[in-house]
Amino acid sequence: MFFNLQNHSHTLIDPALAILLTNSPYDDLQMGRRSDHSREELKDLIIQATLEMVRERGADQVTARQIAQAVGYTPGMLYSIFINLQDIFLHVNQIGLRTLQSLCAEALKKNDSTEAAIKAMGLAYLTFAAQHTHQFDLMFTRHIQHPDSKPPGLSDQIRMLFELVEDQLRILNPSASDLQVKLAARALWSGVHGTAALRLSDQLYVDAPDADREIVDLLVSGFLRQWQHSPSSQH
Amino acid sequence: MFFNLQNHSHTLIDPALAILLTNSPYDDLQMGRRSDHSREELKDLIIQATLEMVRERGADQVTARQIAQAVGYTPGMLYSIFINLQDIFLHVNQIGLRTLQSLCAEALKKNDSTEAAIKAMGLAYLTFAAQHTHQFDLMFTRHIQHPDSKPPGLSDQIRMLFELVEDQLRILNPSASDLQVKLAARALWSGVHGTAALRLSDQLYVDAPDADREIVDLLVSGFLRQWQHSPSSQH
DNA sequence: GCGCTATATTGAACGATGTTCAATTAGATT
DNA sequence: AATCTAATTGAACATCGTTCAATATAGCGC
Numbered sequence: 146m147f148f149n150l151q152n153h154s155h156t157l158i159d160p161a162l163a164i165l166l167t168n169s170p171y172d173d174l175q176m177g178r179r180s181d182h183s184r185e186e187l188k189d190l191i192i193q194a195t196l197e198m199v200r201e202r203g204a205d206q207v208t209a210r211q212i213a214q215a216v217g218y219t220p221g222m223l224y225s226i227f228i229n230l231q232d233i234f235l236h237v238n239q240i241g242l243r244t245l246q247s248l249c250a251e252a253l254k255k256n257d258s259t260e261a262a263i264k265a266m267g268l269a270y271l272t273f274a275a276q277h278t279h280q281f282d283l284m285f286t287r288h289i290q291h292p293d294s295k296p297p298g299l300s301d302q303i304r305m306l307f308e309l310v311e312d313q314l315r316i317l318n319p320s321a322s323d324l325q326v327k328l329a330a331r332a333l334w335s336g337v338h339g340t341a342a343l344r345l346s347d348q349l350y351v352d353a354p355d356a357d358r359e360i361v362d363l364l365v366s367g368f369l370r371q372w373q374h375s376p377s378s379q380h
Numbered sequence: 381m382f383f384n385l386q387n388h389s390h391t392l393i394d395p396a397l398a399i400l401l402t403n404s405p406y407d408d409l410q411m412g413r414r415s416d417h418s419r420e421e422l423k424d425l426i427i428q429a430t431l432e433m434v435r436e437r438g439a440d441q442v443t444a445r446q447i448a449q450a451v452g453y454t455p456g457m458l459y460s461i462f463i464n465l466q467d468i469f470l471h472v473n474q475i476g477l478r479t480l481q482s483l484c485a486e487a488l489k490k491n492d493s494t495e496a497a498i499k500a501m502g503l504a505y506l507t508f509a510a511q512h513t514h515q516f517d518l519m520f521t522r523h524i525q526h527p528d529s530k531p532p533g534l535s536d537q538i539r540m541l542f543e544l545v546e547d548q549l550r551i552l553n554p555s556a557s558d559l560q561v562k563l564a565a566r567a568l569w570s571g572v573h574g575t576a577a578l579r580l581s582d583q584l585y586v587d588a589p590d591a592d593r594e595i596v597d598l599l600v601s602g603f604l605r606q607w608q609h610s611p612s613s614q615h
Numbered sequence: 616g617c618g619c620t621a622t623a624t625t626g627a628a629c630g631a632t633g634t635t636c637a638a639t640t641a642g643a644t645t
Numbered sequence: 646a647a648t649c650t651a652a653t654t655g656a657a658c659a660t661c662g663t664t665c666a667a668t669a670t671a672g673c674g675c
Binding site: 285286287300303304307324327328329331332333334335336337338339340342343346348349350351352353356359360361363364366367368370371372 | 569572578584595603
C-alpha cells in the first residue's frame with residue numbers, strides 16, 4: 146500500500162520520482178545525507194506510513210520492521226528520529242486527535258440550536274470511532290505509557306476538545322461558574338466517550354443497530370435539560 | 381511475592397505444606413500425575429498468580445515465564461490448560477468482573493432513595509477503578525481480542541452489571557419500555573464508565589481532587605431528573 | 616575535481632517474548 | 646514388577662523492540 150524503496154546501493158531512484166516523493170529535495174541540507182529525505186520529511190514519512198498501517202491492521206499488528214520497510218529504511222534508523230516505537234504511536238495519535246477535533250468543530254457549525262450542535266458533535270465523535278476503529282482504539286482504549294519526555298502537546302489537544310463542549314454549555318447557562326462548566330462538560334463527554342468505547346469493544350449489548358446514536362441522543366437531551374434549569378449556585 | 385516450587389525431582393515438598401496449598405490433594409485423580417495439583421487446582425493457581433501480578437505491575441509487565449515460575453512450573457505447561465496467554469487474562473478478567481459486580485450490588489443496598497442507590501453504585505465503580513487500576517485497565521481499556529472459543533460467560537457478566545442499573549431505572553419509571561430501559565441504562569453507565577476511564581488515563585484535566593465523584597453525581601442526578609419525567613411514549 | 620570529515624544509515628547482534636512439540640518422567644493399572 | 650498413559654519438561658522457533666560499532670556517502674575546503 147505504501148511505496149518501497151530499499152535499493153540505495155544498486156538501483157538509483159528516478160530523480161523525477163524522488164522529487165515527487167520529497168517535493169523539496171534541496172531544503173536545508175548541511176551534511177552528508179544518504180537519501181533524498183530531510184530529517185523532517187523522514188519524520189513525516191514515518192508517521193504517515195505508521196498511520197496508514199494502524200488504520201488497516203491495528204496498532205499491535207504494526208512492527209518497527211514493517212514501518213522501516215514501508216519507508217524504505219532499516220529499523221535502526223527509526224531510533225535516530227524517535228525515542229521509541231511508542232513515541233511514533235504518540236505522534237500518530239497527535240494526528241488522530243487533530244482530525245477528530247476538526248471533525249467535531251466542523252459538526253458544531255450549521256445547527257439551529259445549541260442542543261442540536263452538541264448532538265451533532267457527539268455523532269461526529271461516534272462516527273469517527275466507528276470509521277477509524279483501530280485509530281480510535283490506539284488513541285484511547287490502549288494504555289500508552291508516556292516516555293520520559295512529555296507528548297508534544299497531546300494533552301493540550303484533549304483539553305481543546307473539551308473546550309468545544311464547554312463553550313456550548315456556557316452559552317446555555319451563562320451564569321454557571323468555570324468549575325461547574327468544566328465538570329459538566331466532562332460529565333457529558335464522558336457519556337459520549339464511554340458509549341463510543343463500549344460500542345467499540347462490543348459491550349453495549351443492545352439489539353438496536355444504531356444503539357450508540359440513540360444513547361448519545363438520550364444522554365445529551367437529558368443532560369442539557371437539567372443543565373439549563375440548574376441555578377448557578379448549585380453545590 | 382508468590383510461592384515458588386520448582387524442585388520436583390530432587391527436594392520433596394513438605395506434605396503439610398502441600399496440603400495447605402492444594403487443600404484437597406486426593407481429589408479425583410485418574411492418571412499419572414506428576415505434581416500434587418489436580419487439573420482444576422492448577423487452573424485456579426495460575427489465574428490467582430496472574431491476578432496478583434497484574435494487580436502489582438500491570439498486565440503488560442506479566443509474562444508467561446513469570447506466571448509459570450510463580451506457580452512452580454514450566455511455561456509450556458500453561459498451554460496444556462489454557463489456549464493462550466490472553467486466555468489466562470480473560471479468566472483473570474472474569475474474576476475482576478465478578479468482584480466489581482458484587483461491589484456494585486452491595487452498594488445498591490441500604491439507601492434511602494433509588495437515586496442514592498444508583499449514585500452509590502457509581503461511586504463503587506469509581507472506587508474499584510481507582511483502587512485496582514491495573515486490573516480495571518486490563519478489563520476495559522486494554523483491547524483483548526477474543527480467541528476462537530468465546531470467553532466463558534464474560535459478556536454475560538457485563539450484561540448482569542447493566543441489569544443492576546436497569547432494575548433501578550425500572551423502579552423510577554415503570555411505564556418505560558424494555559428497549560428504553562436498556563438504552564437509558566447504557567447511556568447512564570457509559571457516563572460512569574467513561575468518567576472512570578478518563579480519570580484512569582489522567583485525561584479529566586480538572587483541578588478538583590474528587591472531580592470524578594462530582595462528575596458522577598452531576599451525571600446521575602441530571603439524568604434521573606429527565607428519566608422520571610419522560611413519558612413512556614418518547615420517540 | 617579530490618581527498619577529508621562528519622554523519623546518516625546500516626546490519627548484525629542482544630535479550631526477551633509467546634508458543635510448539637518431541638522427549639521424558641512418574642503415577643496408575645494390570 | 647512391568648507396562649501404559651498422561652503430565653510436564655526443556656529446548657527450540659520465529660519474532661519482537663532496541664542498541665551500536667561499522668560503513669558508506671554527501672558536502673566541504675582546497
